[in-house]
Amino acid sequence: METPPDIDLLRARGLCHSYRDSPALTGVSLEARAGEILALAGPRGAGKTTLLRCLSGQIVPDEGEVAFEGTALATLPESARERLRRDRFGWIGADAQLLPELNAWENAALPLLLRGERAKAARKAAQEWLDRLDIGEAARRRPGVLPPAAQQRVAVARALVAEPAVVFADEPTATLHCGDRAQVLRTLTSAARTHGITVLLATSDPETARFADRTVALVDGRHGALSPARSLDPTQPWPASV
Numbered sequence: 001m002e003t004p005p006d007i008d009l010l011r012a013r014g015l016c017h018s019y020r021d022s023p024a025l026t027g028v029s030l031e032a033r034a035g036e037i038l039a040l041a042g043p044r045g046a047g048k049t050t051l052l053r054c055l056s057g058q059i060v061p062d063e064g065e066v067a068f069e070g071t072a073l074a075t076l077p078e079s080a081r082e083r084l085r086r087d088r089f090g091w092i093g094a095d096a097q098l099l100p101e102l103n104a105w106e107n108a109a110l111p112l113l114l115r116g117e118r119a120k121a122a123r124k125a126a127q128e129w130l131d132r133l134d135i136g137e138a139a140r141r142r143p144g145v146l147p148p149a150a151q152q153r154v155a156v157a158r159a160l161v162a163e164p165a166v167v168f169a170d171e172p173t174a175t176l177h178c179g180d181r182a183q184v185l186r187t188l189t190s191a192a193r194t195h196g197i198t199v200l201l202a203t204s205d206p207e208t209a210r211f212a213d214r215t216v217a218l219v220d221g222r223h224g225a226l227s228p229a230r231s232l233d234p235t236q237p238w239p240a241s242v
């Protein structure tokens with residue numbers, strides 16, 4: 001079911017989370033609309049990964065609430081949260097984490113195969129996404145022979161292939177060279193925009209945040225000053241928390 005455009009697809013209220021008494025989030029609220037590309041930007045240790053894990057239902061925060069399409073994730077049984085992650089969410093990490101025994105199209109097709117789609121249809125969809133991300137010619141190659149930027153594009157294809165509602169991207173280009181970063185981010189954001197997929201893009205790099213429609217700044221587990229992505233100045237330090 002599609003979320004009406006005036007309703008937040010994902011909404012978080014007052015999130016607090018600690019690891020063994022060490023606070024990682026101390027009261028974060030945000031909302032993301034369908035099709036929006038939202039950067040969660042802040043320095044290392046600011047709580048970006050913890051926030052993505054709460055928003056994607058991987059961990060239940062100590063306090064606060066996350067709602068997807070109006071349903072509080074904490075009210076769902078673990079099996080329903082797993083289904084949500086499998087069917088409606090995609091994840092891209094800093095490392096591509098491709099399976100070395102599978103070739104590029106098989107890696108990209110995994111979410112569809114895990115859902116029980118027929119191999120032929122899954123292969124066709126994977127090939128189409130690899131083509132869209134300009135990596136189609138590598139479809140039959142294994143990850144080990146692909147350069148890091150190509151591997152990361154395969155990971156992007158894997159995150160998008162099932163056309164999820166939300167893709168959580170945790171520092172998706174942090175390990176790439178500068179030139180490769182922009183190319184991978186451009187393909188990720190333009191593919192997401194074309195297909196109306198919401199992207200939550202966690203980054204410590206102001207240049208990366210520029211690819212988003214809007215930026216939420218995090219410092220020490222709480223909100224920093226909010227600033228539109230285009231006004232972030234990479235020569236300036238991150239805003240102090242407020």
Ligand SMILES: Nc1ncnc2c1ncn2[C@@H]1O[C@H](COP(=O)(O)OP(=O)(O)OP(=O)(O)O)[C@@H](O)[C@H]1O
Pocket residue numbers: 019020022023024042043044045046047048049050051204
């Ligand atoms: N599994 C964990 N156990 C204990 N402490 C953790 C754990 N994961 C994160 N932390 C701590 O929580 C805080 C927030 O970490 P988090 O990884 O969410 O931030 P981040 O902004 O994603 O930083 P980075 O870019 O370094 O990953 C940090 O102080 C970190 O050391």
